[in-house]
Amino acid sequence: GALVYQYPRRTICKSGTSMRMECQAVGFQATSVAWYRQSPQKTFELIALSTVNSAIKYEQNFTQEKFPISHPNLSFSSMTVLNAYLEDRGLYLCGARLPGKSQNTLYFGAGTRLSVL
Amino acid sequence: GQQVQQSPASLVLQEGENAELQCNFSSTATQLQWFYQSPGGSLVSLLSNPSGTKHTGRLTSTTVTKERRSSLHISSSQTTDSGTYLCAIDITAQVVGQLTFGRGTRLQVYA
Numbered sequence: 001g002a003l004v005y006q007y008p009r010r011t012i013c014k015s016g017t018s019m020r021m022e023c024q025a026v027g028f029q030a031t032s033v034a035w036y037r038q039s040p041q042k043t044f045e046l047i048a049l050s051t052v053n054s055a056i057k058y059e060q061n062f063t064q065e066k067f068p069i070s071h072p073n074l075s076f077s078s079m080t081v082l083n084a085y086l087e088d089r090g091l092y093l094c095g096a097r098l099p100g101k102s103q104n105t106l107y108f109g110a111g112t113r114l115s116v117l
Numbered sequence: 118g119q120q121v122q123q124s125p126a127s128l129v130l131q132e133g134e135n136a137e138l139q140c141n142f143s144s145t146a147t148q149l150q151w152f153y154q155s156p157g158g159s160l161v162s163l164l165s166n167p168s169g170t171k172h173t174g175r176l177t178s179t180t181v182t183k184e185r186r187s188s189l190h191i192s193s194s195q196t197t198d199s200g201t202y203l204c205a206i207d208i209t210a211q212v213v214g215q216l217t218f219g220r221g222t223r224l225q226v227y228a
Contacts, residue, residue: 034215043203044218091158106150106216110159
């Protein structure tokens with residue numbers, strides 16, 4: 001069964017509006033969550049790494065002002081795409097490490113596909 | 118330059134044939150994962166194989182760390198194997214797994 005649940009699966013927003021997506025670890029505690037984006041015709045880019053009770057680390061092309069992340073407990077993380085525009089289209093994935101499994105093995109949710117009109 | 122390179126970019130097979138996918142990377146990897154992305158976009162972890170050879174079902178992965186390459190062999194391909202296969206490495210020692218992905222190999226299997 002699914003270990004990482006993402007909601008919503010698909011969403012459409014108007015250009016300039018914001019969209020919040022959620023990531024839930026099912027049956028385990030995810031101390032760290034990685035958010036990725038797959039833009040059309042591109043591979044996955046890391047947006048940020050979020051660790052509970054630690055500062056969130058954003059990659060070079062992504063900022064907290066644009067993609068604020070909340071990671072309030074060990075099973076839940078959310079990310080918002082603020083002021084979404086066409087270039088923000090894509091599949092957003094969150095990945096979490098399953099405790100007890102081999103180190104650094106990431107398990108992903110099914111993703112949230114964002115379309116921007 | 119691209120840290121993870123996959124080849125071929127696409128592959129078309131008839132059902133029953135075997136597939137060999139390659140992944141070359143430019144940095145020392147502490148972890149390497151092969152993923153399957155369905156046509157709908159969902160990502161499924163197939164194998165974690167930072168070194169050596171691992172098997173699961175019809176899949177065999179061989180990673181030669183010193184040569185910075187990994188392969189994924191799919192035996193007796195089925196139409197349901199169609200999709201994109203992604204190789205991703207982690208060059209850090211962070212617990213969370215900061216993966217860098219290749220562009221993938223798009224596999225199409227015909228009946």
